Every structure is written in structure tokens, then in C-alpha cells.
Amino acid sequence: MTYACRIDDVPLGEGRVVTLDGQRIAVFRAAGGWYALDAACPHMGGPLADGIVCDRAVICPLHDRRYDLQTGEPLGAGDPVAVHAVEVRGDQVFVRVSTREAVAA
């Protein structure tokens, strides 16, 4: 697990990007908990961290594709996005960056 940010760094209901192990990761603070996805939308690279978060999904700001925050699966058409495990310890947020292979498996 790698330190990503402090709880207060991400406003409730929004996402922010952090570079971890050379990868750009979008960390989300949803009403139901913390999630992390690859920062770029598999469609055309849209910044998922800038999307609207709702239920347990995020809507890409560029063309409205929707991804499940827990599984990375698209809700509707498209490819999945990589998900990463998140853990909150005290007021700190940690992410385990999964490798691309792990996602493919």
C-alpha cells in the first residue's frame, strides 16, 4: 500500500488524481467509501477524477460513459477501467496499485 493523500484532500463526492508508482490514479471519496481507478477513461482518455460521482459509479466528463467504482466495469457500452484497492488509516488514504496484468486476469 502506498500513501495517496489525507482524507481532507478530496472533497466529499469528488475525485482527485495522484501519481503513484509512476501511474496516474483517480481517488474518489464517495458517500459509500473510498475508491481508486485508473485516471484515464478507456474511451478517449477523459479525466475520470473530474466526473460526477453517484451511486457507486463515476460518469466520465467527456462523453458520459459510466464506470462502477468498485469493479471498474462499464455500466453500458465500453471497456472496463482498472481498479485499485484503497484503505483508510486514521486520516490517511492508502492505495495498492494493481498491475495491468492483474486487471486482465
Next chain:
Amino acid sequence: MSESVVIVGGGIAGQAVCEALRERDPDAAITLVCGEVSAPYDRVRLSEILVSGEDPETLQLRPGEWYADHDVELLLGRWVTSVDTDDGRLELDDGAELTFDKLVLATGSQALMPPIAGIDLPGVHPFRGPQDCEAIRAAAAGGAQHAAVIGGGLLGLEAARGIAAQGCAVTVIHLLDRLMERQLDAGAASLLAPALAELDIAIEFDRNTTAIIGPEHATGLHFKGGDRLGADLVVVSVGIRPEVKLARAIGVECDRGIVVDDAMRTSIPGVLAVGECAQHRGLVYGLVAPIHDQARVAAATLVDVEAAYLGSVPSAKLKVAGIDLVCAGEAEGDQEAVVTDGAAGIYRKLATRNGRVVGAILLGNTRGSEALVAAVRSGEPIDDPLQALADASLAGPADLPDTAQICDCNGVCKGDLMAAVTEGGCSTPREVMAVTRAGTGCGSCRPAVIEIVAAAAGGLSDEPTYLCPCRKQTREQLAGRIRDDGLESVSDVANACGTGRECGVCKPALAYLVSEVKANRHQEERDARFINDRVHANIQKDGTFSVVPRMYGGVTTPDELRRIADVADKYHVPLVKVTGGQRLDLLGVRKQDLPAIWADLGMPSGHAYAKAVRTVKTCVGTEFCRFGLGDAIGLGIEMEKAWEGLHTPHKVKSGVSGCPRNCAEATIKDIGLVAVEGGWQVRAGGAAGGNVREADILATVETRAEALRVATTFLQYYRENADYKERTYDFIPRIGLQKIREIVLDEKIGAQLRERLQIAKAATKDPWLERDDPYHPRQFSDLDPPETADTAEPHLVGPPAGGER
């Protein structure tokens, strides 16, 4: 054996005591002695009769049979001349004697006639009773050349209106420099005078009348300083004098009026006083509403039930057709919220002291007066008076609580009206008015009564379009909940009426709705907003943003251009482009650079990223063009400044063209103005995007101010009624052009719409100022440490390696 009660004086007060007492005690022997020859009548409506010339008989508070039915002995045209309170006897002017256990003095008051020379001349009248009314009317309609009304208070103005209505020239002579100084502040008074001028009522201020000129009949007035005014009809309306002669003769303690305690008792046991003759806690009220409260307490005291009258907050409505004016409480407070539209003659004010509502003045637009007057009466604590004004202007009588008093003249609450429909079986406003007597006094509450009865008696059915399919709730329903339940934010709405799910589609729509209903005094929640509205810039395909500063009407200056150029250099802005909206766009800006760029530009946001008022394109117009008919640049700039910062259901683009050659393309704008010979054409619903549609003509008006007014009215109507993401080109066909015209051109509705727009506008703020005061410390930054974020090449998000396009 029940007691015998004699009530002296058959005015509104005498009648009210009579009714309240009969309700409490079916057996009491009640005698009502009326000095006047007619049975108790509604003095308030004399103003109306002066205008209409109706028979004063119609003023009777109760039909003749009522007295027999309720076992009340009514003595007409008889005066009580002396009273022996020890023996419980009194004498009438015809020598007859009556006995009583308890006595109520309801002797009212008389018009105050100042002791100046000529006050007794023929042609000089007070305005108090039916005879005065008839005499004034006869003179005004029958050849008087010029009337003067001395006194610019409520009554004086009503008298002047009655005289003017007979076609007689009239001048109000006022001692001070502003009208109705007891009820109004200077701001409201300054708008009232021109409104009266429109009704042919002239006013002279700072005039101290020293004499009425004769010799046989009034011919004019003489003022301090030597000036004169010709007048062969003079109405004196400078105040009232409580009628305390009888009380003094009896030995009851009197000051200005008959002194009473909280139980309405005078200094002599068994003798009470009610109405305009009474002085309670130092105050004599010249109004009807307090009388009803006093009468109820007096009736309780008469039957030995403890009750207390604690005083009234005075409130008044000016009964002059064509002028809407309601005021209550004090004209000034330690904190005040004022909304004013001088051109439309609107002035709305709420005054508070120590956080409690102490006064309201509503001129030109009295919407919500019931709620505001109720707030003044109860001294409601309040944090945001401006918001309260805004809420009131939205609230109809249907939103009022059951306890709100609708008819002041007869003390009828909303609950009484509702009960008449739900329990009393009434189905029309007329029936309800007959049963409750609401609306039968001065009549000013009639529209409210009709609205309440209509709402209680009938339902509405409509084909719904849901704001969000998950919730199956329409925009109107949600707006209603936001208003009624005082919801402040998107999450409040979700908690109050959500399904537990949130699909997200509706979040930005709800964010707009909450802000619109709350007139921008909502609780902002950025997570409900699209990224553009989180950072006040338009997101682009590579995740960077564009920056479009406002250039009012497409006009700029060398200095602005230099700053834009400097910013482009300093921040390595990849592209500077002239937009289709007559301004400049800085494209390819990194999110974290936005605050610094805004600061360096020092220009307000152009809202190019938002569903909001966008540009106002203009052509050169009369400023430079040889064909120009109107000042397109000037009006365009004025319009953009008047609307800047307002969010809308979808973007609103505008244009102002100086002539029908239409170089600003105003006919394909959401709102477009085109100068034509003799005025301005106001258009709406145009577009030339995915859809091309020529804008409909809402109206052709004569002046620039009117054009802006109509356009502004339409804008607010669109803001309040369009579905989210419904452009004007869809909105107008859906609602119907005819209906929109009627609404937008209706003076009253229009004024209300503009007022609400103004209130919403007052709470807008340039979003780019968030550079100094961000919504969140990381509103514009990601989580990487600043060193890496700042030194690294712009972290453009590109397609992931191997990602598909």
C-alpha cells in the same frame, strides 16, 4: 338571571363587542345605542363609496333582522347623555332611561379639525361619515373647480382618489416632505407620489395651511410663507380625535383616549372601552384589526373570563385602485432588506430589529403580503430578510399556514376559509365570503380569498415530465418541496424526496433547481456540479480548460487586450482564439493555472462553460453605423451587466442589432433585440446551432428601457419554468408563444418576475473570485506535491497506451 350590558356607540367596535359577547353568553341582555341614524356600518368602505357613488345602505355590517334574531336591542339615532355608574343607570337624549350591570364605551372618534380660520366655511368637509362622503362626492361631481385635500396620510389619499374619480382636479396638501410618513419610509414614499400623479392627483409638500379663504364659501387656502392655492372644495384629513366627552363626564380616566387595561377595563369598575375611543398602553389605534382583538377580550371580561389584549401591530392597505400598497409595523429597523424597481414602481422592504421582523412595506407588488404581515405581527426571528422577501414573492396564499389572517377587516384566517370549503360545503369564493364574511370589508383580500378557495375546492392535473426518472418527480413537484420544506441543497432534496438511489443524471439539474428556487441563497455542493461548474472553465478533449473572460457587448480595450496577451505569454497558453460570441478564448489551460490566470486577467468570468447567461453580441448601432436606429452597443452592455452571473436551465445567448440588417444576428439568439423605426423588437427562442430557428417576436416596444424590461421578464420566466437543458427554442413552442406573451407583458406578473430575478442577481458573485476563496483547498489542484505538479510538463491526460479510440 344573566347580566344586562349596554354598549354605547354602534360603530365597528360596538358591533364587534355585541357579536363577541353574544357568542359567549346567549342570555345576556344586550342594548346597542347608536348615535347615528343608521345601523352599524362599515366605515372603511366609505372610501370605496366615494369613488363609486354606491348607496351607503350597502355598508351595513349586518342586515336589520340580525338584531332581532340575536336578541340585541338596537336603538338608532339616540345619544347617551349621562351615566350614573353607581346606580347602573343612563339617560338618552330623548330623556329615556336605561339600566345596566355593565357598560361598554365604543364611542369611536371624530375627524380632527384644526383650529384655523375658515375651517367652518361651506365647502370644507371632514371625511368620516356617510354624510361627508355624499357631500364631497356631490361637490366634486357637481362643478367644483379645484379640490384640495389637507393631509397626505392614508385617508387623505383615499379621499383625493375619490375626488379625482369624479373628474375634479385635486391637490393633496401635505405638511411634510413625504407622504404617509407614519407608515412609509422615504424610499417607498418617493415612489408613491409619481404613482398618484398618474391617477391625476397632484401633491404639494411642505405646505402648512394657515387659513381657509372665504368669505361665504371656501375659495382657497392660505399657506405659511404667503402662498395660496385656489380651492372651492376642501377636505380635511389630518387625524382623529377620540370621542371621550361622555367618558370624561362620567369620571372615567382619560388621556388622549379612554385609558384601559389589558382586560379592556376603564378606571371605573364595570365600565369597559373598546375601539378608536380607547387608549391601551399609551396607544390609540385608528384601525379595524385591533378592534376585533379588543372586542374579543372585552367580551371575555364581561363574562368574567380572564383574557388579555396585548396590543396590536398596526397594518394598513391603501385602498386606491391602481396602487398596491400594504404596510405593517415600523417603517425602519436596525437591519433592512429592500428590493426596488423604480421604473416599475415597486418597493418591497422588510425591516428587522435584533433579528426579529418589525416592519414590512410592499408597494407596487404586494405578493406574499399575508405571510410578511403575519411575520411582522408575530415578530418572527429571521436571519436573511432578503431571502424572506424572495420567498414571500414566490409564495401564494396557498403556502400560508392555517393561522395566517387573510381578512383583516373581519379577522378571518386561512383555516376558516378552508373549513368553509371542506366542512361547510361551500364550493365557490362567493359562498365562502358570504359565510365567513372574509373579503366583505375593504375588499383588498378578495384575490387571496379566491385563490385559497380555488385551491381548496379543486385539484390540478397535469401530464408529468420527470426531472429525474428515478424519482418520478417533476420539476414543479421538486420545486414545491424545496420551497415548502426549506430544502437548501441537492443532498437535502435527496434526503427529503429521493429514492435512495442516485443515478446522477439529475444532480446538475437539481443543483440548478435548488439555486433557482432559493434565489442563489442555497447551500452549494460542488459534487453535484459538472466539472465545468466546479472550476468555472470549459473542459476540453485533453482534460485542459478554456478561459473566456467577459467582454460586455463584445467591446474591449487596449488595456484588456494587453493583459490577455501577457497572460497568454506567461502561462504558455497554446491558443488564443476569437470566439463566435464576440470575445476571446484562451484554450489549453491547466486546471491548476486557472486561479492565477484569472487574477492576472482581472476580468470577470464570461460563463462560457456554464448553463448561464452567455454573451450579448452587439453591432455598432447608432454609435458609428450610418444605418443605426438604436444604440446596440449601449443596450447590449447594459443587458449583459443586468444579467451577468445568472444561471439558466440551458445556456442563454443574446444579441442586440442596431437595425433590421441585423449584423449581430439577434434573430437567431435565445433573446434578441432589434432596433426598428420607432422602437425595439424583442425576440426570443432563436438558435443557429444544431437547430436553426428564427426567434419569435415577443413584443415591439417604444423605449430601450421597455425592451430591456420585456427581455428580462422573459429571461426570468424561462429560468423558473424551463426543464433543465431545455433551450429557449424548445421552451417557447412547448409553452406556446401566445401564453408567453401574455405572461411576459402582464404588468403585475412581469414586475414579480423581474423582482425575483433581481433578488437572485443580488446574490450572484463572480465565480472567478474563488481564486481567493476556493470552495475546497484543492478545488483546482490534484494530489501530487506542488513541486512535481508545477515543474512537470502539463500533465495532460491522454489516451492510455494501447487504449482504443
